[in-house]
Amino acid sequence: MLTERRRYTPRLMVRPKSSQAVRRRSPITSGWMQLSFDVPVMPFRYERGMHLEDAGMWLDPHTRRPVAYVSHGHSDHCRPHGHAFVTAETADFYRLRTGRSALTVMNIGETLTRGLQEVDVFPAGHVLGSSQVRVRDLATGHRLVYTGDFKLRPSLTSPSAPVLECETLVMECTYGAPRFTFPPTEQVVTELIAWVGSVIASGNIPVVCGYALGKAQEAMAILHQAGHLVAIHPSIEPYAEIYTRHGVDLGQYVVMSPDPGSLSGSDGRVIVCPPQHARSIREAMPRTRMMILTGWAIDGGAPGRLPMGTALPLSDHAGFDDLVEYVQRARPKIVYTVHGNGGFAQHLRRQGIEAHHLGA
Known part of the structure; x- marks a missing residue:
């Protein structure tokens, strides 16, 4: 379970080394x-x-x-x-x-x-x-x-x-x-899970975008812990296998075929893919809704990188x-x-x- 640590706010002290202080x-x-x-x-x-x-x-x-x-x-x-x-x-x-x-x-x-x-x-x-x-x-x-x-x-x-x-x-x-200055991790995770739930409830398919190594696996672990089924883009698979080999619990997931349109949204799965593949998925599956996970979301410009997307500041x-x-x-x-x-x-x-x- 993700827990946010208490902030450390010490007083900074630098000792002089010479009379040039x-x-x-x-x-x-x-x-x-x-x-x-x-x-x-x-x-x-x-x-x-x-x-x-x-x-x-x-x-x-x-x-x-x-x-x-x-x-x-x-x-x-x-x-x-x-x-x-x-x-x-x-x-x-x-x-x-x-x-x-x-x-x-x-x-x-x-x-x-x-x-x-x-x-x-x-x-x-x-x-x-x-x-x-x-x-x-x-x-x-x-x-x-x-x-x-x-x-x-x-x-x-x-x-x-x-x-x-x-x-x-x-x-x-x-x-x-x-x-x-990013918000607490628990807050971002709560917002992500709420967004996924609302997209599924509206009859659409949530697509969570993050880099193939690192952000994608963090998203997979968060979604698994929240009880969601996950489908991943093929480019994520070799990195996910290494995570699993080293004992990281990513849950059960399926790998999308090279044809994005072959994945049905009827099973309630959440798609995880790298940002560069979001457009092809959107074009093949019009009922998708996009979310990108990036620290640049703080600037408000990240959604422009995705078709009809939004963003959350989950950064590595x-x-x-x-x-x-x-x-x-x-x-x-x-x-x-x-x-x-x-x-x-x-x-x-x-x-x-x-x-x-x-x-x-």
Whole structure:
């Protein structure tokens, strides 16, 4: 059962390292705080991905690299690297997407030593198998955390992400603007189930749209828990099989044939499909009603991506409040942001935290 955690609202404190400390007003602490921009960082190079030179490893590079850590199984993170370090679940997605088997499985809680650095793996809460890493320099004790794509909100299909204390924090900020503060998960789930029920009661077929890996399986689990029968688009099947293989309960489901019109709506099933296939289903089955699950629903523009659709803000990324909470609890001396734009780094600087945006 989905339960929303209680929000953590600590006071952020940054200790000065030298006489160069400055005083700056911080809305987070509602007072003055001392901070310093004279902070050490773990050497790394950023070039469409992070390269940890001392470890001889890239973190989520966008192009093929000799040795890479892959945080999760989405296509924009899976490249056919010479050798990949992945969790067991991500290994299955990685093989499926790239056809490559040159990899090392890093189990959650295990420590990998690379050169003069130790790498620990933790859940990221994004999709099944998603992970974040904390890299510790054996000589200095300096800790760098790379979150990858993550979220702190509860999920039926992936473990929640812990917040990792560190000196250097490299974090995603896809939803780094204050307007992307998502409602509680339970509220969104309740609205989704109510919408499905109303569509079925009106004699129509509900179609819930989400990415083939991650969002689709979360929707399947939610619908199953609510007692609904589910039919999935064929493109979702290989990912759903991996979820089931790793013990995630998606319930009983049927796979639609390549001809969408062959599925009757008389059995009360809910269709789950990726957004790019919504139009073909709509054209083949006029009695469908569309719902897309996306964090961009906060902007109100998401329904325009679907024929006669609506949207709910169910996201597998951290919302703005999650991003702020992670920084508050991790207590880094310096923050680097990736994905999104530079807005979240600017927000952190206004709070007196040294932060820089690295790019996509």
